[in-house]
Amino acid sequence: MTATAGMQPEGSDQPPVAADEPAFVKISRHTLHGELLERLRDMIIESVLPPGTRINESQLGVRLGVSRTPLREAIKSVASEGLIELVPGRGxxxxxxxxxxVREMLEVLAALETAAARAACRRATDAEIADVRALHDSMMAEYxxxxxxxxxxxxxAVHAAIVRLAGNNFLSGQYEALQLRLKRIRFLGNAAPEKWRGAVAEHEAMVAALAARDAEALVRALTEHLEQTWVRVRDSI
Amino acid sequence: MTATAGMQPEGSDQPPVAADEPAFVKISRHTLHGELLERLRDMIIESVLPPGTRINESQLGVRLGVSRTPLREAIKSVASEGLIELVPGRGxxxxxxxxxxVREMLEVLAALETAAARAACRRATDAEIADVRALHDSMMAEYxxxxxxxxxxxxxAVHAAIVRLAGNNFLSGQYEALQLRLKRIRFLGNAAPEKWRGAVAEHEAMVAALAARDAEALVRALTEHLEQTWVRVRDSI
DNA sequence: TGCAAGCATTCTGTATTCAGAATGCCGTCG
DNA sequence: CGACGGCATTCTGAATACAGAATGCTTGCA
Incomplete structure (x- = not known):
């Protein structure tokens, strides 16, 4: 097991649902395909399947208790998400x-997050902001x-919650998909406790700006946070 | 055949390659999987497979001359891209x-494009800007x-070229993937010739701002352009 | 005549099989 | 002793086979 052992990526496959759409109950009849997607993503993020590993389909199929056919379909999906590369003739x-x-992905993450932030400052209700603050407080407690x-x-979760305040489901989906792709590497980059400290301070600034609905301050805080993330993460690549 | 007949989406699967990375020759041995991805995307964008259509795997497999297995794998990939939905038990x-x-996707497109625009104004060389202008001129000729x-x-192509000037391959990839998803609906929304006129004027403003390396003006032009795109497109949904 | 139940058909989802490419090992030759 | 060639093995890629769910039609009954 690696440094990421025990990390449980809650690969919420469900695209975020807007509060204003009831959509009745969400009957999530777990298909094998969906199950495999989650398992694969988890194994990659937890470094059970470390970067560079060649997937042996038969072997992995046995381990997961499925035949190669549905496994291959899941692999193709995850490849399309960007966690896996397909090498012609080699699987x-x-x-x-x-x-x-990583640098490029963080830039895109920043673009999405700042766009969301502006909308969030316009749209978010007091209750929604309180929810974000509650998440932030829980985070501080764990810190x-x-x-x-x-x-x-x-x-x-705090970041995702802020993005969701923009009320744009598609944006949230894109954001969270990208967050997932960076999850493993960012977790690794967070190993040293002194690195948490800076991140925590940046988070305080973010939540404060959001509470004040000060879009420009929030954008500055997020940008700064992501630039620092890059600094924190770059060595662990 | 529908209004989009003959539209040829050049689904360039290759992620944009930076000029500063030679990477030798790109040997594009077309795999069946890759081929099927393109065919499926094309059929959707050209409305050969119109929205709402249930894909009959055997039937489509026969039409394309492949068995269900590789076809299903391709379907799973395209579903992961967002052009297809998977309904459990119904294919x-x-x-x-x-x-x-569409509105949400255009907002994300705007976020990506404006972020790219700022970087482009910083990084683009005169030669690169001239290339964009050349593309623009070709467009005007066709207009x-x-x-x-x-x-x-x-x-x-002009939009994609501007985004590429940001020098961020990942951003370009995300942008072009999203552009692809909106391609069909935007083309339909472009039907009326009077709609072209406005778009053309907006493009002129964009290219002028880029040539002046005026990031804020470019961002304004792009934002305005995408807002107008929404107006032009909204009825055809 | 309308509705419902049951049956036949079709289609999806998964496993298995088959062909051919890639890989690695071993023996032989320079 | 090193390198090249051939062979065996393994793995991917694709087709086929099979099981079970969904669908639609027909028939019988109220």
Missing amino acids: AVIKQLTERD ARRNRLEYYKLNQ | AVIKQLTERD ARRNRLEYYKLNQ
Whole structure:
């Protein structure tokens, strides 16, 4: 097991649902395909399948208790998401993020997040902002306890929650998909406790700006946060 | 055949390659999987498979000359891209974009494009800007000839070219993937010639701002352009 | 005549089989 | 001793086979 052991990516496949759409109950009849998608993503993010690994289809199929056919279909899907690369004639390889990849992805993340932030400052209700603050407080509690895993999860949750305040489901979906792709590497980059401190301070600034509905301040805080993320993460690539 | 007959989406699967990375020759041994991806996307965008259609795997497999296995794998990939929806127990259905979907997607497109625009104004060389202008001029020529299909293709190409000036491959990839998803509906919304006129004027403003490396003006022009796109497109949903 | 139940058909989802490419090992030759 | 060639093995890619769910039609009954 690696440093990420125990990390549980809650690969919420369901696209975020707007509050104003009831859509009755969400009957999530788990298909094998969906199940496999989650399992594969989890195994990659938890480094059970580390970057560069060539997937042996028969072997992995046995491990997961399915035949190669549905497994291959799931692999193709995850490849389309970007976590896996398909090499013609050689099957599937776990994507190895380069420094450049990460930098570029963080830039896109920033673009999405700042766009969301502006909308959020316009649209968010007091109650919604209170919810974000509550998430932030939970995160701070885990930070105080030095509980890295829970801290990290809540950290991501705060970001996702802010983006969701924009009220744009598609944006949230894109954002969270990208967050997922960076999840493993960002978690690794968070190993040193001194790195948390800076991140926590940046989060305080973000939540404060959101509470004040100060879009420009929020954008500045988010941008700064992501630039620092790059600094924190770059060595662990 | 529908209004989009003959539209040829050049679904360039290759992620945009930076000029500063030689990477030798790109040996594009076309795999069956890749081929099927393109064919499926094309059929959807050209409305050969109109929105709402349930895909009959055996039937489509026969039409394309492949068995169900590789076809299903391709369907899963395209579903992951968002052009197809998977309905448990009922197979695959061509995604029907709602008004809300389109609005949300255009917002994300704007976020990506404006972020790219700022970087482009910083990074682009004179030669690169000249290339964009050349594309724009070709577009104007087709506009003058009232050649809707070519005009439309070049229109999209200009946008993609501007985004590429940001020098962020990942951003370009995301942008072009999203452009692809909106391609069909935007083409339909472009039917009326009077709609072209406005779009052309907006393009002039864009190219002028880029040439002046005036990031804020470019962002304004792009934003305005996408808002107008929404107006032009909204009825055809 | 309308509705419902049951049956036949079709289609999806998954497993299995088959062909051919890639890989690695071993033996032989320079 | 090193390198090249051939062979065996393994794996991917694709087709086929099979099981079970969904669908639609028909028939019988109220």
